[in-house]
Amino acid sequence: MAFWTTFWTVVLIIGVALFAVLSVVVTIGGWFDIRALFESIKAQHTEAETEDRDPR
Amino acid sequence: MLGVCMIFAAIGIETNFSVIDWCIVAVYLLGTAVIGLCVNRFVKNVGDYIVAGRAIKPYLGIATMIGTELGLVTVMYAAQKGFTGGFSAFHIALVAAIVTLAVGLSGFIVVPLRRMDVMTIPEFYEKRFGRGVRVFGGAILVASGVLNMGLFLKAGSIFVTGITGMTSPLALKLVLSGLLGLVLIYTVLGGMISVIVTDYVQFIVLSFGLIVSCIYAVQKLGWQTIIDTVTEQRGPAGFNPFHSDGFGVQYVIWMAFLGLVSCAIWQTAVVRACSAENTKVVKRMYSFSSVGFMVRFLIPNFLGICALVYICQTPALRSIFLPDDGNVDSGMTLMAMPVFVGQILPTGILGIITAGMLAAFMSTHDSYLLCWSSVLTQDVIAPCFKDGLSNKARLRLTRTFVVLIGLFLLLWGLWYPLGQDLWDYMAITGAVYSTGAFALLVFGIYWKRASSAGAYLALCSGGLAVLGLKPIAAQFNLHASAETVGLATIGLAVVTMVLGSLAMPNKRPAASEGN
Numbered sequence: 338m339a340f341w342t343t344f345w346t347v348v349l350i351i352g353v354a355l356f357a358v359l360s361v362v363v364t365i366g367g368w369f370d371i372r373a374l375f376e377s378i379k380a381q382h383t384e385a386e387t388e389d390r391d392p393r
Numbered sequence: 394m395l396g397v398c399m400i401f402a403a404i405g406i407e408t409n410f411s412v413i414d415w416c417i418v419a420v421y422l423l424g425t426a427v428i429g430l431c432v433n434r435f436v437k438n439v440g441d442y443i444v445a446g447r448a449i450k451p452y453l454g455i456a457t458m459i460g461t462e463l464g465l466v467t468v469m470y471a472a473q474k475g476f477t478g479g480f481s482a483f484h485i486a487l488v489a490a491i492v493t494l495a496v497g498l499s500g501f502i503v504v505p506l507r508r509m510d511v512m513t514i515p516e517f518y519e520k521r522f523g524r525g526v527r528v529f530g531g532a533i534l535v536a537s538g539v540l541n542m543g544l545f546l547k548a549g550s551i552f553v554t555g556i557t558g559m560t561s562p563l564a565l566k567l568v569l570s571g572l573l574g575l576v577l578i579y580t581v582l583g584g585m586i587s588v589i590v591t592d593y594v595q596f597i598v599l600s601f602g603l604i605v606s607c608i609y610a611v612q613k614l615g616w617q618t619i620i621d622t623v624t625e626q627r628g629p630a631g632f633n634p635f636h637s638d639g640f641g642v643q644y645v646i647w648m649a650f651l652g653l654v655s656c657a658i659w660q661t662a663v664v665r666a667c668s669a670e671n672t673k674v675v676k677r678m679y680s681f682s683s684v685g686f687m688v689r690f691l692i693p694n695f696l697g698i699c700a701l702v703y704i705c706q707t708p709a710l711r712s713i714f715l716p717d718d719g720n721v722d723s724g725m726t727l728m729a730m731p732v733f734v735g736q737i738l739p740t741g742i743l744g745i746i747t748a749g750m751l752a753a754f755m756s757t758h759d760s761y762l763l764c765w766s767s768v769l770t771q772d773v774i775a776p777c778f779k780d781g782l783s784n785k786a787r788l789r790l791t792r793t794f795v796v797l798i799g800l801f802l803l804l805w806g807l808w809y810p811l812g813q814d815l816w817d818y819m820a821i822t823g824a825v826y827s828t829g830a831f832a833l834l835v836f837g838i839y840w841k842r843a844s845s846a847g848a849y850l851a852l853c854s855g856g857l858a859v860l861g862l863k864p865i866a867a868q869f870n871l872h873a874s875a876e877t878v879g880l881a882t883i884g885l886a887v888v889t890m891v892l893g894s895l896a897m898p899n900k901r902p903a904a905s906e907g908n
Contacts, residue, residue, distance in 0.1 A: 341632035342620060345480040348487060349695060353607060356688040359455075359681065360600040366452030367593050373450055374589070 408558040408735035414744030421748035426575045429587035454678040458665045459685030460592030464757030465750045468693040469548040470816040472730035475697025479623040479631025481639050482694045485648050490687030492652035497679030502657040503666040505838045507675045514660055515772035521837040522848040524776050530852055531772030537826030538765045546806030549754050555731025576758045577799045588759045595756045598749035603692045610699040613737045622702040647876035651820055654827040661764045700733035766794030813863045817875040821861035828882040829855025832890040847894030854885040
């Protein structure tokens with residue numbers, strides 16, 4: 338049982354630490370990705386409108 | 394649920410939840426709903442509505458994937474597993490992480506799906522096996538998916554009761570119906586774009602909230618006390634997942650399969666892969682999300698363990714949650730974690746955590762509602778029209794289904810008797826679809842000879858997983874555990890797919906993506 342106790346302790350510590358780092362990175366990176374998402378969707382709409390006006 | 398409320402109304406639940414916390418919750422939830430509504434102006438076609446214009450980059454993909462999968466219901470059922478299984482329950486987290494990482498590194502299933510430019514899994518069925526399989530598979534997927542989320546409201550109401558001390562059944566129903574109403578409004582209007590933005594906000598609050606709760610719990614109880622109490626209460630089975638008194642080998646294998654289902658077969662996760670900018674983003678998203686797929690079980694499992702320890706130390710709670718005869722209602726074991734969190738966290742932080750959890754509740758609902766209603770429209774209804782459906786008609790249908798499924802959830806949550814751990818209920822309802830889908834995806838992508846007949850047989854075999862639900866098993870006098878039924882169904886789906894394909898091959902063999 339000592340093996341499992343140590344094993345799960347290590348899993349918990351590593352898991353929480355990794356998640357803490359990931360949370361910070363994703364929070365910052367996600368903010369920029371949201372802005373890029375809106376810009377990309379706007380560009381797709383503009384492109385579609387241009388194609389509608391000039392089907393050639 | 395009403396029984397649980399009445400027990401707590403009689404004894405009175407102590408909680409640190411105060412008016413300040415209610416204000417935090419109200420402001421946060423309204424703010425999230427307003428953000429969801431504001432992005433409505435970006436929705437101009439069905440592609441924007443269902444896959445956000447396929448323009449999601451990695452960080453946002455990770456946030457939204459974890460945001461969807463780390464919902465209030467996940468936290469509740471994982472905490473229940475920690476409470477009933479001790480540290481052994483961590484194996485669910487570990488295998489989920491390993492399987493998701495393997496999918497991320499190899500691109501198994503998800504990369505071919507993204508390469509095929511499909512929006513839903515049944516769309517893949519049509520490309521590979523024909524329109525009939527798409528409609529049939531889509532109907533099974535929706536039935537399984539809607540049943541799977543059928544107890545979300547029940548779990549939500551147990552959480553609100555436990556953490557806030559609110560025991561009036563009427564007030565509870567009003568709060569939860571209000572939350573569902575908010576979700577319906579912004580999902581109907583904003584589609585996937587609003588789902589993604591609100592998932593991002595929820596990811597931030599919930600991830601930090603869970604980490605803070607963990608630290609508080611260890612500080613309050615002490616690490617050695619936690620270990621000692623689990624040893625005393627659960628013995629070796631509380632640590633060793635393979636121990637026959639606990640989960641056992643069969644259960645661990647079943648969890649490995651469910652890990653694969655959660656990330657690569659379950660439509661709500663796959664839709665993220667389909668929304669990604671390209672296949673490179675898909676692989677990165679999955680590799681990094683493996684941490685999220687682990688933590689979504691790990692931290693709630695741990696909070697459930699801490700709830701067990703706290704309840705053992707509190708005589709008033711011990712007599713309710715751990716009676717001497719050992720007979721505890723599954724609703725009560727679900728309630729343990731919220732009661733514990735409501736008693737250890739201080740006012741203010743409790744409000745933020747509750748807001749995060751309720752936002753998670755809304756976020757999971759919006760993703761699932763959108764997912765199942767879009768599958769119904771795209772894969773079950775639209776293929777039945779010879780000339781197809783216009784973009785406008787598809788949008789209108791999807792929005793109507795969102796509302797109808799929402800109404801079904803209200804009724805099912807009140808009616809269905811749980812009778813087993815919530816996680817096992819969800820695993821089995823999900824298996825109705827996922828066991829058949831596993832065979833169709835794996836063989837459809839990686840085996841050229843897989844045929845439509847094999848696909849139909851595999852889908853029908855998957856439906857047998859419903860026998861793992863306690864009320865249905867009782868009807869047929871079946872005594873097999875949920876994991877036995879689940880594993881047997883996978884085996885049957887694979888065998889019928891192979892035999893059906895060999896016996897009744899397609900006239901023209903399809904091109905295999907994986908080769």
